[in-house]
Amino acid sequence: MDLDAVNSMSYEQFLDIFGNIIEKCPIITAAVWSRRPFSSFGEVEDGVHEFIESLPISVEFLEENSHKICTKKQGKEGILRCHPDLAGRELTSGTLTMESQEEQRGAGLTSLTSQERERLTLLNTQYKEKFGFPFVICAKMADKDKIMRELSARLQNDPSVELLIGIDEVKKICHLRIQDILRKGSLLPTKL
Numbered sequence: 001m002d003l004d005a006v007n008s009m010s011y012e013q014f015l016d017i018f019g020n021i022i023e024k025c026p027i028i029t030a031a032v033w034s035r036r037p038f039s040s041f042g043e044v045e046d047g048v049h050e051f052i053e054s055l056p057i058s059v060e061f062l063e064e065n066s067h068k069i070c071t072k073k074q075g076k077e078g079i080l081r082c083h084p085d086l087a088g089r090e091l092t093s094g095t096l097t098m099e100s101q102e103e104q105r106g107a108g109l110t111s112l113t114s115q116e117r118e119r120l121t122l123l124n125t126q127y128k129e130k131f132g133f134p135f136v137i138c139a140k141m142a143d144k145d146k147i148m149r150e151l152s153a154r155l156q157n158d159p160s161v162e163l164l165i166g167i168d169e170v171k172k173i174c175h176l177r178i179q180d181i182l183r184k185g186s187l188l189p190t191k192l
């Protein structure tokens with residue numbers, strides 16, 4: 001299978017293969033299909049990035065009777081909220097997506113000591129209480145020690161900064177998931 005094969009896929013086939021390149025957000029893949037024909041696999045990724053970037057993040061202040069009313073626009077946060085906690089409930093209950101299961105296993109999160117699991121759970125809870133979305137990091141580019149360190153450090157960030165870091169991590173996860181699909185399906189990219 002090559003780029004021509006991908007370009008000739010129905011949207012159902014495209015979704016079957018690329019539907020989870022952004023965790024539990026097949027709507028993004030479904031939208032990107034409209035951009036065919038792709039002239040490189042990088043264009044699939046560009047389509048994903050553009051979709052994500054088009055989602056709002058800003059906090060708007062409206063004036064009403066001289067009172068400021070804050071209306072949050074939460075598109076990008078929604079993408080982060082589709083991600084499971086690292087070493088969280090879904091890992092324990094076996095309900096992670098195949099991709100996430102593999103990524104978390106690779107980072108050593110399936111073989112934590114009970115002390116490590118407790119610490120990670122505590123940090124994840126503190127993070128979600130502060131930011132309102134889960135801590136997201138590209139697990140394939142980390143190991144359990146790096147994940148703990150980053151989680152502690154990122155807890156200190158400002159919410160607006162943390163949102164951007166989280167979205168950057170989502171893009172890294174997406175890149176590696178596409179690479180994985182290409183490798184497993186012998187879809188070798190000519191330029192990515």
Ligand SMILES: NC(=O)N[C@H]1NC(=O)NC1=O
Binds near residue numbers: 083085086099134140
């Ligand atoms: N919370 C979080 O970072 N989740 C993820 N990271 C990753 O690499 N795969 C995930 O599911």
